[in-house]
Amino acid sequence: MASDPHTLVFTAYLTMAGVMAGLWMLQLLHRNASLADVGWCAGLIATVCWYAAQASGDAERKMLAVVMVSVYAGRLGIHLLFDRLIGKAEDARYRRLRAEWGRAERLKMFGYFHLQAAAVALFSLPFLVLTQNPRPPFGLIEVVGAIVWIVAVGGEAVADRQLAAFRAKPANRSRVCREGLWYYSRHPNYFFEWLHWWAYVVMTIGSPGWLLTWLAPLGMGWALVKFTGIPPAEQQALERRGDEYRIYQKTTSALVPWFPRPWPTSRG
Numbered sequence: 001m002a003s004d005p006h007t008l009v010f011t012a013y014l015t016m017a018g019v020m021a022g023l024w025m026l027q028l029l030h031r032n033a034s035l036a037d038v039g040w041c042a043g044l045i046a047t048v049c050w051y052a053a054q055a056s057g058d059a060e061r062k063m064l065a066v067v068m069v070s071v072y073a074g075r076l077g078i079h080l081l082f083d084r085l086i087g088k089a090e091d092a093r094y095r096r097l098r099a100e101w102g103r104a105e106r107l108k109m110f111g112y113f114h115l116q117a118a119a120v121a122l123f124s125l126p127f128l129v130l131t132q133n134p135r136p137p138f139g140l141i142e143v144v145g146a147i148v149w150i151v152a153v154g155g156e157a158v159a160d161r162q163l164a165a166f167r168a169k170p171a172n173r174s175r176v177c178r179e180g181l182w183y184y185s186r187h188p189n190y191f192f193e194w195l196h197w198w199a200y201v202v203m204t205i206g207s208p209g210w211l212l213t214w215l216a217p218l219g220m221g222w223a224l225v226k227f228t229g230i231p232p233a234e235q236q237a238l239e240r241r242g243d244e245y246r247i248y249q250k251t252t253s254a255l256v257p258w259f260p261r262p263w264p265t266s267r268g
Helices: 005-030 035-052 059-086 092-123 125-132 139-168 190-202 210-227 230-249
Strands: none
Touching: 005 035, 005 059, 005 092, 005 125, 005 190, 005 210, 035 059, 035 139, 059 125, 092 125, 092 230, 125 190, 125 210, 139 230, 190 210, 210 230
């Protein structure tokens, strides 16, 4: 059954607003706002599955969209679930926000959770364009896009695992991870997260609504560089790791992996 794309997106937004309101109430009890992050991942999967059931595009293309979002958001959601939620104290960035917001913390946290509902609607747009396309999904542009997708999703998973393995060693608790991909970028996981969204731009070239797919990588790039990604992560790293992290900042690329700059051991 085909539905109007505008109706699909608006309905997804309203549904996720209700879900996020429920998760906001749940975090009032558990005091762990990472529920919003896990909820975003689960909500994106559910939304794209619903798009696929309602959209008028090619059946194989719709199945491809479901598989891609399930692998991407499923892996990320499970990682966040065990890294930040189950048996874990609330992430430092959320504790900092609560302290900054003071008495307005509950209301502003509600707004933050509501923002995740809007984010699901925004980042579901590439998948909506994908599921609306009647063309079979096995052309050259899909192959190129799939290669970008595999590199990006795989790279993000590798970066997350490398950081988790580094942090699991007690001796590294206050040290800076410079192993693997983290030798070339201070935030390789963010880079591959951002790259992943460009895969859909490539895969949907020539599709109706193609320009909408650009909103996801542009929005994610802005959020990672200016808002929820690098700024709070680096502030926390500086507080915990001090001068070692300052040297890391001066020698290593913030986002795009590249060879680190040499750091002089002496001045003269």
